[in-house]
Amino acid sequence: MLNVVVCVSGGGTNLQAIIDRIEDGTIQNARITKVISNNPGAYALKRAEMAAIEAECVSPKNFVDRNAFNDALLKTLKEANPDLIVLAGFLVAIPTGVVEEFGGKIINIHPALIPSFCGKGYYGLKVHEGVLARGVKVTGATVHFVDEGLDSGPILLQKAVSVEEGDTPEILQRRVMEQAEWEILPRAIHLIAQGRVQIDGRITHILPEQE
Numbered sequence: 001m002l003n004v005v006v007c008v009s010g011g012g013t014n015l016q017a018i019i020d021r022i023e024d025g026t027i028q029n030a031r032i033t034k035v036i037s038n039n040p041g042a043y044a045l046k047r048a049e050m051a052a053i054e055a056e057c058v059s060p061k062n063f064v065d066r067n068a069f070n071d072a073l074l075k076t077l078k079e080a081n082p083d084l085i086v087l088a089g090f091l092v093a094i095p096t097g098v099v100e101e102f103g104g105k106i107i108n109i110h111p112a113l114i115p116s117f118c119g120k121g122y123y124g125l126k127v128h129e130g131v132l133a134r135g136v137k138v139t140g141a142t143v144h145f146v147d148e149g150l151d152s153g154p155i156l157l158q159k160a161v162s163v164e165e166g167d168t169p170e171i172l173q174r175r176v177m178e179q180a181e182w183e184i185l186p187r188a189i190h191l192i193a194q195g196r197v198q199i200d201g202r203i204t205h206i207l208p209e210q211e
């Protein structure tokens with residue numbers, strides 16, 4: 001059984017997708033043991049409560065400085081003893097100490113096809129604003145392992161989504177969530193829970209399903 005901790009900051013629709021896929025058996029051999037948010041007002045915390053999942057808020061506002069927050073986040077994660085940490089709309093720069101402690105066990109969902117529209121300044125709606133400003137015809141989402149960089153770790157899954165005439169950033173964000181994020185993030189967790197993911201440097205390999 002893969003014990004999963006999900007880190008959130010906002011609406012929690014990706015968290016909800018994971019909850020629902022575990023519930024309907026699409027994700028096997030995994031359970032969410034804790035939800036952690038940096039934002040006390042995150043609706044994702046309400047979603048955790050409705051699903052009877054333990055949740056905790058570790059807010060930077062409650063600490064004297066960033067180092068104290070980083071230490072508290074690491075402590076909370078270690079106490080949760082996860083096999084996998086999932087960053088699902090988590091708008092926090094992951095502290096080096098967390099990557100060192102859990103390297104290879106942290107995945108993130110990014111709402112674009114990395115290496116496009118990622119890195120500094122590309123988060124939430126800003127990603128889709130960049131996509132529309134550049135005029136690309138295809139965007140999508142990426143699940144990648146987290147390393148010490150920003151959106152720079154080995155890519156695990158990606159799914160493309162078309163950009164349509166008349167798209168606004170909000171319309172595009174919703175399509176990317178519905179058609180890509182909410183599918184590939186649960187799938188990534190399922191594959192990891194089945195032991196079918198190997199990381200080879202910058203490259204990941206998905207092993208065939210065992211008969």
Ligand code: GRF
Pocket residue numbers: 008009010011012013014015044088089090109110111124173177181
């Ligand atoms: C999503 O677009 C996600 O890709 C980004 O944050 C947005 C909100 O995610 N990281 P959620 O609804 O909180 O899961």
